[in-house]
Amino acid sequence: MIDIVAIETQPSGSKHLEHITKLYWIETTRAGVHGVGSEKWSTRAQMYEFVKNNPNIAYAISRNDNRWAYLEPVHGAGVNYVRTRPDSTRTDNLLSLPRRKR
Numbered sequence: 001m002i003d004i005v006a007i008e009t010q011p012s013g014s015k016h017l018e019h020i021t022k023l024y025w026i027e028t029t030r031a032g033v034h035g036v037g038s039e040k041w042s043t044r045a046q047m048y049e050f051v052k053n054n055p056n057i058a059y060a061i062s063r064n065d066n067r068w069a070y071l072e073p074v075h076g077a078g079v080n081y082v083r084t085r086p087d088s089t090r091t092d093n094l095l096s097l098p099r100r101k102r
Contacts, residue, residue, distance in 0.1 A: 001027070001028045001057050001058070001059065002025045002026070002027055002028065002057060002058045002059075003025060003026050003027075003028045003059065003061050003068075004023050004024070004025050004058060004059065004060045004061070004071065004094065004097065005024055005025060005026055005061065005097065005098070006023075006024040006097050006098045006099065006100040007020045007022065007023055007024065007094055007095070007097050007098075007099060007100070008020070008021050008022040008023075008024070008041075008099065008100060008101060009021060009095075009099060018095075019044075019081075020044055020081070020094060020095075021043065021044060022041050022042065022043055022044070023041070023042050023043075023044070023047050023082075023094070024039065024040070024041055024100055025039070025040055025041075025042065025058070026039050026040075044080070044081050044082070045080055047071070047082050048073050048074075048075075048080040048081055048082055049080075051071045051072065051073045051082050052073040055070075055072075056070055058070065058071045058082070059071060059084075060084050060093065060094050060096075060097060069084035069085050069087055069089070069093070070084070070085050071083065071084060071085070071094075072084075072085050082094070
């Protein structure tokens with residue numbers, strides 16, 4: 001499994017909108033338990049392909065309350081991206097993760 005722990009964003013046309021350009025991840029043995037793997041960055045398109053080909057492997061995890069949600073691939077308006085599967089928790093979505101610069 002891989003644990004998405006941070007994102008890099010870029011503003012899109014509006015002051016209040018942003019989109020994810022890169023996802024920072026760590027290999028894990030199970031949700032929230034980090035393995036020995038190295039930390040890595042993937043672009044939005046790379047993560048889309050990974051999640052499309054490997055369902056139920058990647059997830060976003062909230063550091064505040066240890067909630068997590070699997071990622072799902074989405075194709076919309078000519079763009080491939082990933083999002084967390086909708087659930088009742090907002091703290092486990094990708095835009096709630098810390099921002100980092102590579």
